Amino acid sequence: MSSMNLIPDRTPPWSTRTSNIAHFLTRNARRLGARPAIIWNDDVITWAELDGRVSALAAAMRDDFGVKHGDRVLVQSPNNNQITEIMLACFRLGAVWVPSNFRQGPEEVAYLGQKAEATLMFCEAEFSAHAAACQRLIPGLQNVIAIGDADFGSSYEALIRAHLGADVLNADVDRDDPCWLFFTSGSTGKPKAVVLTHGQLTFTIVNHLNDLMPASTPDDVSLVVAPISHGAGMHQLTQLAVGAVSVLLPSGRFDPAVAWQLVERYKVTNLFTVPTIVKLLVEHPSVDVHDHSSLRYVIYAGAPMYREDQKVALRKLGKVLVQYFGLGEVTGAITVLPRHDHHVEDVSAARIGTCGFERTGIQISIQDDTGKEQPAMGSGEICITGPAVCAGYYKDDEANTKAFRNGWFRTGDLGHMDGEGYLYITGRASDMYISGGSNVYPREIEELMLTHPALKEVAVLGIPSRKWGEVGLAVCVAEDGQDLDEASLLSTVAGKLAKYKLPSHFVFLPEMPKTAYGKITKKLIREELMERDLMPVLEDAP
Template sequence: MNLAEWLVRRAKLSPRSPALFRGTAMVGDYRGFARSAAGIGQALAKRFGIGPGDRVAIVASNCTGYLEAMYGIWFAGAAAVPVNAKLHGREAAWILEDSGAKLVFVTEKAGNALAPYLPDCCRTVVDLASYGFAAMRAADGVEEPVSRGRDDMAWLFYTSGTTGKPKGVMISNGNLHAMAFSYLADVDAVHAGDAALYAAPLSHGAGLYSVQHVLKGARHAVPESGGFDAAEIFETAKALGDVHMFAAPTMVRRLVDAAKASGSDGEGIRTIVYGGGPMYLADIVEAVEVMGPRFCQIYGQGESPMTITALPRERVADRDHPRWRERLASVGTAQSCVEVRVVDEEGRPLPAGETGEVVVRGAAVMSGYWNDPQATAKTLREGWLWTGDMGALDEDGFLTLKDRSKDVIISGGTNVYPREVEEALLTHPAVHEVSVVGRADAEWGETVAAFVVLEPGSEATQAELDRHCLDRIARFKRPKTYRFVEALPKNNYGKVLKTELRALVARERQTEGA
């Protein structure tokens, strides 16, 4: 079933219900939202020859037009290709060319960056602030979206490409149905009076989360700034009330810091779903202490979007269970639509407590990579998605992630999981953020290197942090070197770029002549 069907149904049931907001100002009800999507879909089909299965890209910063364009693409039966608006124009153009996108929706800055590199397949550019887009929205559209099947592609998402060229992840209508139902079953409820606040990029998980909010007839709000600003989020949430938002762990960290500084507790925010990177135990404990039981955790990948495990608010806030700290340090239990296992290199399930690779099977898992059968065969084996994440399941089914398989440090033949070291360092009161990587070593193969951001006004020495680690983790796991830095390098989704940190330690080692 076409995902735009849910928008049409909601518009019929609740035509005057508020739908689209710019900040706290309503700019469209559900009838208007559906009409705009239908008009865009009709224009794509009649004026530009976009048909079922074609790809249409969106290279745009957050705005309400983004949501209208996305549902318009689905209305026409095409697949949306969301592209990070902060990519270099050449990088964005590569995705357009690889996907074969026939048309691209842009916002001004992203469109200007893209313009010199547009591929031949995609010569039609529509600015979401232009008269042309307004005319598409106002066009007379068909009443019903193009019929699409469960397995037809709806979302062609390109991975971050940290290990090479990005790969296009083919996500179907059925995959997104499973994601939406699992959210409602395993993560959080959604009601018609709620508001989804899109402070994280719509080109990523935040955009996908619009689906269940459309299904339930909730409001959709984009901050006036179009991005993440903690003070603006608090102000907007207080005015809108019952706000849901998706946030990377680094965004949660910034919200908590701002709440502490301002004395806010996040009034108006009902739910913050965090994921997309490691949330450290010390950070989420503090987040609940400062802002209360507003947090839910999900673990997923582009290949199984937002749908591997979940830790709902009652478990995030639980302090009564005898092993609550262990559970809070986990990423929760399998979501309803998938099976989750931890396996060895041969794919054999491992006993509880043993570390191996996390594999997933179920209705939310991608059909494969776009035009890349070799990568598909490597990642999808006998129906299981091999995630590349290392983890362990406990006897109750809680999954604790160790690290990406490529991030594991092998020192003296023994595995060291950076996250375990990072968790230990973050319990020191002077440590604000930390990231741990391996450093090549002639004797040990690799040693542990830690990059540390201190709390403002705090001080700590290497010797002090070393003693702190020795009190908490095995001696062989502790960092051999520390780098005190002002900030950690991060991508546009707030993930720490360990590739940059590894490159830095490699250059330092070359300079030392080691």
């Protein structure tokens, strides 16, 4: 029989089946059951205990609240063991985890729930206003489960106790079944829901382990520094895959001394964070007090690291730095600059300014406006293809049309690659800037500021800050005959935006610089401020 006859005319149904990400937990519970999975304060949760709690939660979600395959579950919580349990319970049921940035305001989180069409919400007790706003504004949201001692919703721990012992099997899933809606912002300033799938994340987990943390084992220990709702959640999935323990920082303000205490106490081998936090860690006196020789990988992403800060970190910690460039749409997997490519001295091998080379299985193309690929050192938009690219934006055809071209995902960042394939980011196609590792999109801020009755025009720019990478500068023009000041403008946006989005500096102009066609451009505004010596000089600027 010819082999041609063995190939069906259509894709067979079994060809898209993939393992459920929650199977990593099932596997760890069998093989590593008595070993710790999560350490938070004085609490130690073993892999067997975590598996039992996840099954109990999944049973409660399914039996008490009717959550089924494909349903979206909204989460408003800082880092704790519960946020990981919710994530894995969603995966186990085939439902979709929808974490918010816990620093966002009530109405911002409610918008995420509306966009995701969430039917259930988990909310940490201190965010009662968020729970109320979501119940009021999300049409399909029927129930809220409270984490901690709260005066709203059903009790999280009571549900766990009521269903302990339940045996919930991991749902059957396909490669392209959504499991995580990762919210990011677009050019409109409104968040977009990036659809991450079981197959895509499984690839990215393997990619992270291969490219960022090779030779990871169950003996590794990860310190969780960044929010699990975002990049640190992807990092935690890699620890789940190898059976390594995750150590959570205590709740509250980040304290470098506490972080170094935990590194020494638990012999932490890896952590993921952003450059501003690396800077805080290595410049704090406690770095010289506590033993950190166990560290093998300090992974940073979210923004470039200033070269001088990189040198300080390398001198303090040794060759443990790993940089990667990525976006939520590509689950962080675009480039890697491994440990051996980090150098203290400014030698040619240091390739100052690069964010690394293509990750395994990822292809980068530098393209012009027509989609034509540029040669080495040619500048253009950074475009990506490969298994780490998301399935698109949830119910947003316009955004999908803009973001994908001929099978390539368009990052919106500009750059070039050298002859050896190292990528250099030279600018942004959008006006987005990065403050403390978080993306800030000016239009969202500008639109809210323009609700102030005395404000005629405004433009928000990102300006350098040595501490935060960049902060916001609001350039404002008042309505004729109106008085305008910083305090009243801040009061207009306070409570409606996360604090990291609030402008740090204000400049007031009699009129806004415009092109001959009457268009306001950030380039013209910057030139005007420089010419008039109005650009703020920050004490923490490089």
